[in-house]
Amino acid sequence: MTIMIIGLLLFLGVHSIRVFAEPWRQAQIQRFGEPAWKGIYSLVALIGLVLTIWGYGQTRLDPVFVWNPPMALRHLTVLLMIPALILLVAAYVPGNAIKARLGHPMMLSAKVWALAHLLSNGRLGDIVLFAAFLVWAIMAFRAARRREPASGAGGRSSATITTVVVGLVAYGLFAAFLHPWLIGVPVM
Numbered sequence: 001m002t003i004m005i006i007g008l009l010l011f012l013g014v015h016s017i018r019v020f021a022e023p024w025r026q027a028q029i030q031r032f033g034e035p036a037w038k039g040i041y042s043l044v045a046l047i048g049l050v051l052t053i054w055g056y057g058q059t060r061l062d063p064v065f066v067w068n069p070p071m072a073l074r075h076l077t078v079l080l081m082i083p084a085l086i087l088l089v090a091a092y093v094p095g096n097a098i099k100a101r102l103g104h105p106m107m108l109s110a111k112v113w114a115l116a117h118l119l120s121n122g123r124l125g126d127i128v129l130f131a132a133f134l135v136w137a138i139m140a141f142r143a144a145r146r147r148e149p150a151s152g153a154g155g156r157s158s159a160t161i162t163t164v165v166v167g168l169v170a171y172g173l174f175a176a177f178l179h180p181w182l183i184g185v186p187v188m
Contacts, residue, residue, distance in 0.1 A: 001125060004055025008129070010048030012136045014041055019143040052129070059125025067122040078175070078187055080116035084109045085174065086167030093166070096159040103150030110137035 017025045029037045087109035090098035099105050114134035118127065175187045 001055065001059055001128065003051055004059060004125065004129065007048045007051025007053070007055050008132045010044055011052055012048070012132060014044045014048065016136060016140065017041075018147075019140050056125055056129055059123065059128075064124040065122055066124050066127055069120050069122050074120045077116040077120040080112055081175070082168070082171050084112040084116065085171040086164055087112065089167040089170060090163045093159050093163040095156045096163040097155030097157075098160060098163055100151050100153050100155040103148065104141055104144045107137050107141040107144060110134075111141065 025037075032040070087098065087102075087105040090096050090102070091104075091106035091109070093099070102108055110133055114130045114137060118130040118134060121127070121130065180186045
């Protein structure tokens with residue numbers, strides 16, 4: 001568990017700098033230059049991600065069960081992952097109405113993903129991982145909305161349709177193939 005927590009602190013910590021220490025971040029960009037800052041930031045985030053994944057894998061070897069979620073919550077998780085993946089895709093497709101109206105769909109995707117997985121997983125390692133991401137995503141979304149409010153402007157229908165279709169395809173691929181292969185757990 002310690003390795004996962006260190007990883008979470010590094011990964012979510014570096015991603016929280018804009019939330020809690022924007023003036024410090026700007027000072028570091030001025031001090032090192034933007035390319036060097038992005039390199040340091042990316043390296044810390046990557047180390048944190050690797051430690052989080054490795055540590056999470058370790059928690060699964062000797063799990064501590066806190067509760068046993070009912071099967072209905074697993075079905076709810078499967079359903080909640082549809083909008084989570086559509087929101088994730090919306091962050092990258094230019095000109096879509098979802099991003100225009102919501103402003104920061106990737107953070108919303110992280111919130112939905114974390115909440116969905118928190119509902120359907122009862123091991124201590126799962127709870128720590130998904131609760132940490134949920135708390136971070138809530139704070140980061142609020143800070144981002146204060147910094148850059150959603151424009152609310154329409155967005156193109158074609159871009160929005162593309163977003164939804166790609167999100168649904170990504171969901172299907174992840175549910176059928178990638179989740180069992182990458183995570184080692186079938187979706188149902």
